[in-house]
Amino acid sequence: AQSVTQLDSQVPVFEEAPVELRCNYSSSVSVYLFWYVQYPNQGLQLLLKYLSGSTLVKGINGFEAEFNKSQTSFHLRKPSVHISDTAEYFCAVYPNQGGKLIFGQGTELSVKP
Protein backbone atom coordinates (compact mmCIF):
# COMPACT_ATOMS: atom_id res chain seq x y z
CA ALA A 1 0.00 0.00 0.00
CA GLN A 2 1.09 3.56 -0.65
CA SER A 3 0.95 6.49 1.72
CA VAL A 4 1.91 10.14 1.51
CA THR A 5 3.02 12.38 4.36
CA GLN A 6 3.25 16.13 4.07
CA LEU A 7 5.39 17.11 6.98
CA ASP A 8 4.03 20.62 7.53
CA SER A 9 0.34 21.42 7.79
CA GLN A 10 0.97 25.18 7.63
CA VAL A 11 3.87 27.20 6.26
CA PRO A 12 3.84 30.96 6.81
CA VAL A 13 6.41 32.91 4.80
CA PHE A 14 7.09 36.50 3.80
CA GLU A 15 6.77 37.68 0.22
CA GLU A 16 9.91 37.18 -1.91
CA ALA A 17 11.33 34.61 0.51
CA PRO A 18 12.13 31.07 -0.65
CA VAL A 19 9.89 28.21 0.38
CA GLU A 20 10.06 24.42 0.53
CA LEU A 21 7.01 22.22 1.09
CA ARG A 22 7.98 18.74 2.13
CA CYS A 23 6.48 15.49 0.92
CA ASN A 24 7.53 11.95 1.77
CA TYR A 25 5.92 8.81 0.51
CA SER A 26 6.08 5.11 1.18
CA SER A 27 5.56 2.52 -1.51
CA SER A 28 6.81 -0.95 -2.33
CA VAL A 29 6.49 -0.23 -6.06
CA SER A 30 7.56 2.54 -8.40
CA VAL A 31 5.26 5.53 -8.40
CA TYR A 32 4.40 8.64 -10.31
CA LEU A 33 4.42 11.80 -8.20
CA PHE A 34 2.31 14.91 -8.39
CA TRP A 35 1.83 18.27 -6.75
CA TYR A 36 -1.57 19.92 -6.94
CA VAL A 37 -2.51 23.44 -5.83
CA GLN A 38 -5.87 24.56 -4.50
CA TYR A 39 -6.51 28.29 -4.45
CA PRO A 40 -9.20 29.57 -2.06
CA ASN A 41 -12.70 28.44 -3.05
CA GLN A 42 -11.45 26.57 -6.10
CA GLY A 43 -10.81 23.00 -7.17
CA LEU A 44 -7.36 21.47 -7.44
CA GLN A 45 -5.13 22.03 -10.44
CA LEU A 46 -1.93 20.26 -11.42
CA LEU A 47 1.25 22.14 -10.53
CA LEU A 48 3.82 19.59 -11.75
CA LYS A 49 4.42 15.88 -12.06
CA TYR A 50 7.24 13.34 -12.16
CA LEU A 51 6.76 10.31 -14.38
CA SER A 52 10.33 9.40 -15.30
CA GLY A 53 13.62 10.92 -16.47
CA SER A 54 15.19 13.96 -14.86
CA THR A 55 14.58 14.06 -11.15
CA LEU A 56 14.20 17.85 -11.16
CA VAL A 57 10.78 18.79 -12.44
CA LYS A 58 9.63 22.28 -13.28
CA GLY A 59 6.01 23.31 -13.05
CA ILE A 60 3.80 26.33 -13.45
CA ASN A 61 4.22 29.62 -11.59
CA GLY A 62 7.96 29.12 -10.97
CA PHE A 63 7.61 26.02 -8.80
CA GLU A 64 9.90 23.02 -9.05
CA ALA A 65 10.24 19.71 -7.25
CA GLU A 66 12.97 17.14 -6.92
CA PHE A 67 12.37 13.41 -6.82
CA ASN A 68 14.72 11.64 -4.43
CA LYS A 69 14.25 7.91 -4.70
CA SER A 70 16.59 6.96 -1.85
CA GLN A 71 14.84 9.33 0.53
CA THR A 72 11.39 8.66 -0.97
CA SER A 73 10.76 12.38 -1.09
CA PHE A 74 9.32 14.85 -3.57
CA HIS A 75 9.75 18.29 -2.00
CA LEU A 76 8.29 21.35 -3.70
CA ARG A 77 10.32 24.56 -3.88
CA LYS A 78 10.08 28.12 -5.10
CA PRO A 79 12.97 30.60 -4.80
CA SER A 80 10.79 33.68 -4.31
CA VAL A 81 7.10 33.52 -3.42
CA HIS A 82 4.34 36.01 -4.17
CA ILE A 83 1.18 36.87 -2.29
CA SER A 84 -0.73 35.09 -5.06
CA ASP A 85 0.96 31.78 -4.12
CA THR A 86 -1.15 31.65 -0.97
CA ALA A 87 -3.03 28.36 -1.34
CA GLU A 88 -3.17 24.79 -0.15
CA TYR A 89 -0.74 22.37 -1.78
CA PHE A 90 -1.24 18.63 -2.07
CA CYS A 91 1.33 15.98 -2.84
CA ALA A 92 0.02 12.79 -4.44
CA VAL A 93 1.39 9.43 -5.61
CA TYR A 94 0.13 6.91 -8.11
CA PRO A 95 1.66 3.43 -8.50
CA ASN A 96 2.79 3.16 -12.09
CA GLN A 97 1.51 -0.40 -12.34
CA GLY A 98 -1.99 0.87 -11.70
CA GLY A 99 -4.11 1.52 -8.65
CA LYS A 100 -5.36 4.79 -7.32
CA LEU A 101 -4.10 8.27 -6.64
CA ILE A 102 -3.24 8.80 -2.96
CA PHE A 103 -3.14 12.34 -1.59
CA GLY A 104 -1.24 13.76 1.34
CA GLN A 105 -2.97 15.79 4.03
CA GLY A 106 -2.15 19.12 2.41
CA THR A 107 0.11 22.06 3.34
CA GLU A 108 -1.37 25.51 3.69
CA LEU A 109 1.08 28.10 2.35
CA SER A 110 0.42 31.60 3.63
CA VAL A 111 2.46 34.39 2.05
CA LYS A 112 2.53 37.64 3.98
CA PRO A 113 3.59 41.08 2.73
Place this chain on the structure above:
Amino acid sequence: EAQVTQNPRYLITVTGKKLTVTCSQNMNHEYMSWYRQDPGLGLRQIYYSMNVEVTDKGDVPEGYKVSRKEKRNFPLILESPSPNQTSLYFCASSSPGPSSNEQYFGPGTRLTVT
Protein backbone atom coordinates in the same frame (compact mmCIF):
# COMPACT_ATOMS: atom_id res chain seq x y z
CA GLU B 1 -13.50 25.28 -22.69
CA ALA B 2 -12.42 21.98 -21.16
CA GLN B 3 -13.94 21.67 -17.73
CA VAL B 4 -15.55 19.62 -15.01
CA THR B 5 -18.75 21.10 -13.63
CA GLN B 6 -20.52 20.27 -10.40
CA ASN B 7 -23.94 21.27 -9.12
CA PRO B 8 -24.90 22.55 -6.70
CA ARG B 9 -21.86 24.41 -5.40
CA TYR B 10 -23.36 24.80 -1.94
CA LEU B 11 -26.02 22.72 -0.25
CA ILE B 12 -27.47 22.68 3.23
CA THR B 13 -29.79 19.79 3.99
CA VAL B 14 -31.20 17.78 6.87
CA THR B 15 -30.41 14.28 8.03
CA GLY B 16 -32.10 11.60 5.96
CA LYS B 17 -33.18 13.70 2.99
CA LYS B 18 -31.89 12.12 -0.20
CA LEU B 19 -29.73 14.30 -2.41
CA THR B 20 -27.74 14.09 -5.63
CA VAL B 21 -24.67 16.07 -6.60
CA THR B 22 -24.16 16.15 -10.34
CA CYS B 23 -20.81 16.04 -12.14
CA SER B 24 -20.23 16.50 -15.84
CA GLN B 25 -17.08 16.69 -17.98
CA ASN B 26 -16.70 17.74 -21.61
CA MET B 27 -13.25 16.21 -22.30
CA ASN B 28 -14.42 12.70 -23.29
CA HIS B 29 -12.53 11.25 -20.33
CA GLU B 30 -13.03 7.60 -19.48
CA TYR B 31 -12.04 7.87 -15.82
CA MET B 32 -14.10 9.82 -13.30
CA SER B 33 -13.86 9.97 -9.55
CA TRP B 34 -15.41 11.52 -6.43
CA TYR B 35 -13.40 12.75 -3.46
CA ARG B 36 -14.24 14.33 -0.17
CA GLN B 37 -11.92 16.84 1.44
CA ASP B 38 -11.80 17.23 5.21
CA PRO B 39 -9.37 19.36 7.26
CA GLY B 40 -6.21 17.47 8.14
CA LEU B 41 -7.20 14.44 6.07
CA GLY B 42 -6.50 15.66 2.55
CA LEU B 43 -8.62 14.17 -0.23
CA ARG B 44 -10.10 10.73 0.14
CA GLN B 45 -11.60 8.85 -2.75
CA ILE B 46 -15.25 7.84 -2.43
CA TYR B 47 -15.98 6.06 -5.72
CA TYR B 48 -14.44 5.92 -9.14
CA SER B 49 -15.45 4.80 -12.61
CA MET B 50 -13.12 3.45 -15.28
CA ASN B 51 -15.77 3.82 -17.99
CA VAL B 52 -19.51 3.70 -18.67
CA GLU B 53 -21.28 1.17 -16.44
CA VAL B 54 -18.02 0.41 -14.59
CA THR B 55 -17.79 1.75 -11.05
CA ASP B 56 -15.86 0.72 -7.96
CA LYS B 57 -15.42 1.70 -4.34
CA GLY B 58 -12.69 4.01 -3.18
CA ASP B 59 -11.46 4.43 0.37
CA VAL B 60 -14.62 5.85 1.97
CA PRO B 61 -17.68 4.57 0.04
CA GLU B 62 -20.05 4.05 2.99
CA GLY B 63 -23.21 6.12 2.70
CA TYR B 64 -22.70 6.99 -0.97
CA LYS B 65 -23.84 5.65 -4.33
CA VAL B 66 -22.81 6.49 -7.86
CA SER B 67 -23.87 5.66 -11.39
CA ARG B 68 -22.21 6.00 -14.79
CA LYS B 69 -24.84 5.68 -17.48
CA GLU B 70 -23.15 8.15 -19.81
CA LYS B 71 -19.49 8.90 -20.32
CA ARG B 72 -19.76 12.57 -19.44
CA ASN B 73 -21.83 12.31 -16.23
CA PHE B 74 -21.02 10.79 -12.85
CA PRO B 75 -23.57 11.77 -10.18
CA LEU B 76 -22.97 11.21 -6.47
CA ILE B 77 -26.02 10.10 -4.50
CA LEU B 78 -26.51 10.30 -0.76
CA GLU B 79 -29.59 8.18 -0.01
CA SER B 80 -29.81 9.16 3.66
CA PRO B 81 -27.31 11.88 4.49
CA SER B 82 -25.87 12.12 7.99
CA PRO B 83 -23.94 14.94 9.71
CA ASN B 84 -20.63 13.06 9.28
CA GLN B 85 -21.04 13.54 5.53
CA THR B 86 -20.69 17.29 5.95
CA SER B 87 -17.68 17.97 3.77
CA LEU B 88 -16.29 19.51 0.59
CA TYR B 89 -16.78 17.22 -2.38
CA PHE B 90 -14.80 17.19 -5.62
CA CYS B 91 -15.44 15.41 -8.86
CA ALA B 92 -12.47 14.70 -11.11
CA SER B 93 -11.84 13.18 -14.52
CA SER B 94 -8.87 11.98 -16.54
CA SER B 95 -7.98 9.93 -19.60
CA PRO B 96 -5.92 6.75 -19.64
CA GLY B 97 -2.19 6.72 -20.33
CA PRO B 98 1.07 7.12 -18.40
CA SER B 99 -0.21 10.40 -17.09
CA SER B 100 -3.66 9.00 -16.53
CA ASN B 101 -3.83 10.45 -13.09
CA GLU B 102 -3.31 14.03 -14.16
CA GLN B 103 -6.83 14.66 -13.01
CA TYR B 104 -9.02 17.63 -13.81
CA PHE B 105 -11.09 18.77 -10.85
CA GLY B 106 -14.44 20.43 -10.59
CA PRO B 107 -14.90 23.56 -8.43
CA GLY B 108 -16.25 21.62 -5.46
CA THR B 109 -19.58 21.22 -3.66
CA ARG B 110 -19.76 22.27 -0.04
CA LEU B 111 -22.34 20.10 1.70
CA THR B 112 -23.68 20.70 5.19
CA VAL B 113 -25.96 18.10 6.79
CA THR B 114 -27.75 19.22 9.95
